[in-house]
Amino acid sequence: MPGSSSQVSIEKKHEISGFTLEKTVKLMKLTFSRILLMHQYVDVTVDQWVVMHILCKHQQLSQQELGELTFKDAPTITRIIDLLVQKGLVIRSTDEKDRRRFMIKLTIEGIEKYRFIEPIVQEFRAEAYAGISVDELLMLQNTLNKIFVNLSKQN
Amino acid sequence: MPGSSSQVSIEKKHEISGFTLEKTVKLMKLTFSRILLMHQYVDVTVDQWVVMHILCKHQQLSQQELGELTFKDAPTITRIIDLLVQKGLVIRSTDEKDRRRFMIKLTIEGIEKYRFIEPIVQEFRAEAYAGISVDELLMLQNTLNKIFVNLSKQN
DNA sequence: TGCATATTATTAGTATACTAATTAATTAGA
DNA sequence: TCTAATTAATTAGTATACTAATAATATGCA
Numbered sequence: 580m581p582g583s584s585s586q587v588s589i590e591k592k593h594e595i596s597g598f599t600l601e602k603t604v605k606l607m608k609l610t611f612s613r614i615l616l617m618h619q620y621v622d623v624t625v626d627q628w629v630v631m632h633i634l635c636k637h638q639q640l641s642q643q644e645l646g647e648l649t650f651k652d653a654p655t656i657t658r659i660i661d662l663l664v665q666k667g668l669v670i671r672s673t674d675e676k677d678r679r680r681f682m683i684k685l686t687i688e689g690i691e692k693y694r695f696i697e698p699i700v701q702e703f704r705a706e707a708y709a710g711i712s713v714d715e716l717l718m719l720q721n722t723l724n725k726i727f728v729n730l731s732k733q734n
Numbered sequence: 735m736p737g738s739s740s741q742v743s744i745e746k747k748h749e750i751s752g753f754t755l756e757k758t759v760k761l762m763k764l765t766f767s768r769i770l771l772m773h774q775y776v777d778v779t780v781d782q783w784v785v786m787h788i789l790c791k792h793q794q795l796s797q798q799e800l801g802e803l804t805f806k807d808a809p810t811i812t813r814i815i816d817l818l819v820q821k822g823l824v825i826r827s828t829d830e831k832d833r834r835r836f837m838i839k840l841t842i843e844g845i846e847k848y849r850f851i852e853p854i855v856q857e858f859r860a861e862a863y864a865g866i867s868v869d870e871l872l873m874l875q876n877t878l879n880k881i882f883v884n885l886s887k888q889n
Numbered sequence: 890t891g892c893a894t895a896t897t898a899t900t901a902g903t904a905t906a907c908t909a910a911t912t913a914a915t916t917a918g919a
Numbered sequence: 920t921c922t923a924a925t926t927a928a929t930t931a932g933t934a935t936a937c938t939a940a941t942a943a944t945a946t947g948c949a
Contacts, residue, residue, distance in 0.1 A: 597762045597862075598784070602805040603878045604759045607752045609907080610885045616908095626935065629753070643897065650757040655935060657899060662934085679897040679944045707752075709884050711877060719877045722870055723758045729864050730765045764937080771938095781905065798927060810905060812929060817904085834914045834927040 611703050621696060622666060626651070628700075630659050631685060631693045634669065639684040641674065668692060766858050776851060777821060781806070783855075785814050786840060786848045789824065794839040796829065823847060 608625055615621045615628070623631065633648045634640060640648070646656045660683060663669040668689035674680040685693065708716060763780055770776045770783070778786065788803045789795065795803070801811045815838055818824040823844035829835035840848065863871060 597759065597766075597859075598805075599875055599878050599882075600755070600759050600762065603882050604752065604755050605805060605906085606882055606885045607755065611752075612907080624934065641897080650753075650760060651935085652937065653898065654900080654937080658935075677897080677945070681898075704752075707881050707884055711880050715873075715877055718870075718873060720754055722866060722874045723754050725866050726862050727754075727758050727761055729862055730761045760936085767937080779904065796927080806905085807907065808928065809907080809930080813905075832915070832927080836928075 607707060610707075611700075614699060614703055615696070618695075618699065621692070621699075623663075623668070623692065623696070627659055627663055627668075628693075628696055630656075630663065631668065631689060631696075634683060634685045635690065635693045639682050641680050641682055643680070645683060663689070762862060765862070766855075769854060769858055770851070773850075773854065776847070776854075778818075778823070778847065778851070782814055782818055782823075783848075783851055785811075785818065786823065786844060786851075789838060789840045790845065790848050794837050796835050796837055798835070800838060818844070 612625050615623070615625065629649055630645060630651075633645060637644075637648070642653065642656050642660060645651075645660075646653055649656070651659070660669060660671060664671055667686055669683055669685055671681045671683055674682050767780050770778070770780065784804055785800060785806075788800060792799075792803070797808065797811050797815060800806075800815075801808055804811070806814070815824060815826060819826055822841055824838055824840055826836045826838055829837050
């Protein structure tokens with residue numbers, strides 16, 4: 580019975596909650612965080628590193644741009660930048676064209692620290708994705724993007 | 735050249751960071767949280783609801799068991815339970831067999847509230863997973879589990 | 890041109906996540 | 920039986936996420 584089959588599929592579909600997604604992300608972040616902690620030279624958190632990663636890629640960005648690219652809200656960006664400034668890893672300077680805006684960039688020390696951490700990240704990813712083919716990871720990416728797009732329509 | 739092909743695949747694999755995973759989870763949680771906020775009767779956060787969900791499924795659990803099943807750490811469980819007790823949604827009672835342990839269960843009100851929220855969750859999931867087949871979601875689940883298992887070996 | 894509206898960053902408050910430490914209770918082993 | 924080791928929950932501290940509000944600045948429109 581086609582209707583019965585469809586009903587079963589819908590119920591099966593709804594069993595798959597965000598729980599698996601969330602706990603996997605949590606474990607990834609937790610593991611990566613612990614790996615960072617093992618290096619004495621490393622004094623940045625996972626999220627601080629994410630910000631540094633984006634800055635290294637783009638050279639200089641406003642806090643707003645940073646927030647968009649890292650998918651973090653403004654107050655959180657402000658706080659992360661505050662901490663990175665304290666650690667001497669980024670510089671916050673005013674934008675000549677807009678006095679409300681700050682431009683953020685990595686210091687020399689920030690770039691060096693980023694470069695030190697990068698291979699650690701690669702190592703971590705190799706472990707996380709061990710035994711998973713590129714095709715499978717691309718499919719994962721694809722499905723996640725579908726979910727993201729679905730929910731972006733809501734916001 | 736076989737070596738060259740292998741090298742390209744490895745590089746491609748390492749571009750896929752946890753970023754897509756994390757931002758999707760964040761958007762899911764954020765969207766769900768906003769949907770909950772739209773209902774006046776609902777005064778629980780996403781994470782509080784997750785705890786209630788597990789309690790409804792298992793009737794009564796220790797805090798430790800709750801933490802394991804929700805993948806949350808002990809201090810966080812303590813705080814969430816504190817808030818749920820304040821809201822009159824769960825009861826915390828001592829375990830007769832072990833005086834260090836508390837047993838947690840939903841109140842009548844807690845069960846009612848859970849029942850009220852459940853269809854909201856289903857609705858949310860339907861939106862998040864729109865246009866995604868059951869097979870694709872199962873593959874998603876499968877890949878996530880592989881990552882989880884990979885990293886569980888580290889901890 | 891002037892003012893209403895929008896924007897950028899910050900502050901404050903609440904909730905959650907993680908580490909470290911502590912206390913009281915339980916377990917394991919000599 | 921006694922004690923060292925382990926366990927369950929809590930407290931404290933730091934970091935991040937989200938909402939709401941605010942002040943200063945920029946933009947849009949009459």
